[in-house]
Amino acid sequence: MKHFKAKGIDWYIKEDALIQILNTFEPKNTDRRDYRIIEINKDKTYFLKFFREKGISGFLRRKINPRGKREFVMGKRLLSLSIRTPEPIGYGISKEGSFVIQRYLSGKSFLDTFYESIDRTSHIKDLATLLREMKASNIRHNDLHLNNIIVKDKNLYLIDLHKMRIKRQFSVSDEVSNISHSLAMIYRDLSEDERETFFSSYGNLKIRKKVESTIIDMWMSWIERKKKRAFKETSIVKREGDILYIKGNQWQRKDIFKEIIKKDKKTELRRYDDHIRKYYRDKRRLKKAWEAYVVLSYMSLNVTPAVFFIKLPQADEPGFMAMEDLLGVGEELDRYLDRYYRQMDKKERGAFIERLSSFLKGLFNMSIFHGDFKACNIFVKDNGSFLLLDMEDIFFKNVGEKDLIHMFIQLNTTIPEYIRHTDRMRCFLKVTKDLKINKKALVRRIAKTSLDMDIVYEGIDGLKFERF
Numbered sequence: 001m002k003h004f005k006a007k008g009i010d011w012y013i014k015e016d017a018l019i020q021i022l023n024t025f026e027p028k029n030t031d032r033r034d035y036r037i038i039e040i041n042k043d044k045t046y047f048l049k050f051f052r053e054k055g056i057s058g059f060l061r062r063k064i065n066p067r068g069k070r071e072f073v074m075g076k077r078l079l080s081l082s083i084r085t086p087e088p089i090g091y092g093i094s095k096e097g098s099f100v101i102q103r104y105l106s107g108k109s110f111l112d113t114f115y116e117s118i119d120r121t122s123h124i125k126d127l128a129t130l131l132r133e134m135k136a137s138n139i140r141h142n143d144l145h146l147n148n149i150i151v152k153d154k155n156l157y158l159i160d161l162h163k164m165r166i167k168r169q170f171s172v173s174d175e176v177s178n179i180s181h182s183l184a185m186i187y188r189d190l191s192e193d194e195r196e197t198f199f200s201s202y203g204n205l206k207i208r209k210k211v212e213s214t215i216i217d218m219w220m221s222w223i224e225r226k227k228k229r230a231f232k233e234t235s236i237v238k239r240e241g242d243i244l245y246i247k248g249n250q251w252q253r254k255d256i257f258k259e260i261i262k263k264d265k266k267t268e269l270r271r272y273d274d275h276i277r278k279y280y281r282d283k284r285r286l287k288k289a290w291e292a293y294v295v296l297s298y299m300s301l302n303v304t305p306a307v308f309f310i311k312l313p314q315a316d317e318p319g320f321m322a323m324e325d326l327l328g329v330g331e332e333l334d335r336y337l338d339r340y341y342r343q344m345d346k347k348e349r350g351a352f353i354e355r356l357s358s359f360l361k362g363l364f365n366m367s368i369f370h371g372d373f374k375a376c377n378i379f380v381k382d383n384g385s386f387l388l389l390d391m392e393d394i395f396f397k398n399v400g401e402k403d404l405i406h407m408f409i410q411l412n413t414t415i416p417e418y419i420r421h422t423d424r425m426r427c428f429l430k431v432t433k434d435l436k437i438n439k440k441a442l443v444r445r446i447a448k449t450s451l452d453m454d455i456v457y458e459g460i461d462g463l464k465f466e467r468f
Helices: 015-021 053-066 067-081 112-115 120-136 172-183 191-203 205-228 284-300 333-343 346-365 401-412 419-429 438-449
Strands: 002-006 009-013 033-039 044-052 087-095 098-104 139-141 147-150 154-157 164-166 235-238 244-245 257-263 267-272 276-280 306-309 320-323 330-332 366-368 379-382 386-388 394-396 455-460 461-465
Touching: 009 015, 009 098, 009 257, 015 033, 015 087, 044 067, 053 366, 067 098, 087 394, 087 401, 098 191, 112 147, 112 438, 112 455, 120 154, 139 172, 154 191, 172 205, 191 205, 205 284, 244 284, 257 284, 276 284, 276 333, 284 306, 284 320, 284 394, 330 333, 333 379, 346 366, 346 386, 346 419, 366 401, 401 438, 419 438
Parallel strands: none
Antiparallel strands: 002 009, 009 087, 033 044, 044 098, 087 098, 139 164, 147 154, 235 244, 244 306, 257 267, 267 276, 276 320, 306 320, 330 379, 366 394, 379 386, 455 461
């Protein structure tokens, strides 16, 4: 290792080819990280990463154990254990932070590789093998998401090593942490066969229950963090006084009032020339609606009407949410069924049920639930997709049997009575296919309760009241 100082940075480098470049190196003025690719010639390409240290904790970390040096040391130790990682070339330390330099690795993240692949099973087995090797070497990586695993020539490489530890003893907690962090981004998309393949390949079937519980806890914790930041300026939320919007959704609105669509004790819906405004008399309901929309935006899910902005409540006026106007692009599920169901043949009904059940299953897989699952709160777009209305009733949880009973009773009693029992059952079975529940018992409870209730829905000719 060669040590030299240039422009306030102490460099420790093991390849002379970098010295000339680092002597003239100028760090970028960035808040957290600076990433560079340094190419000397076709055979010598390097990756440089800068860690900015802030505050007292950053000052102490830079003095005691700077992250750039730590990543360099961890890289060397991994290679000595025959675990693949980009070759560490050197590190640097300055007053602002620290640097690490590695051999450049031109691969793809495991996450991208996995979703682009036709043969997902082989990747699942490779991931299980890597985790098994990490366990054998007592390696715990506290940020082991799938963008921190790079795939090149079918080999897996670990990166972002400054949060990694090589422990004297490797506990069940360490094992669960590695597995749950690595699977968290894809687990909801894995079939039951793929999940079994992973744990069989890993060689510990008994740990599955703990891993799944941890993944759920991690997911819910992530959601709560995003909800708490919904009213602050973040990577996706922009705040301008009492106006909040998702970055990239800037929109020049026309404040031309046209009509009041609906008015009740809780909300008032007003149509403007190019948008809808939903006014909330209770600011808590506006808060819940915006939190839900922000979380869904972080998830990159378009399962509600687009929100252009919200205006926070003032002393003399309630707050409101400005949304896209869905007029002319579809209709609510109850009206849609009343208009089209009798015209559908068996194949068309089957295709519709498949789309609806896939939409509902997708929501549940992301721990998304609606507290008011009436048919009028499910919007059917002309292109065949679906949206959830009344965002203030969206919440996030792991859906259980009571939730399913509540949901299907609401759906049962808010669609036309003439919808066939077999089609209702087909939808229920498709939605609950992968859930570990007593389906027969749930169907009996749903049917018994539904039979004792009125059916109320908005049909094409107005409000309808029916009985089974």
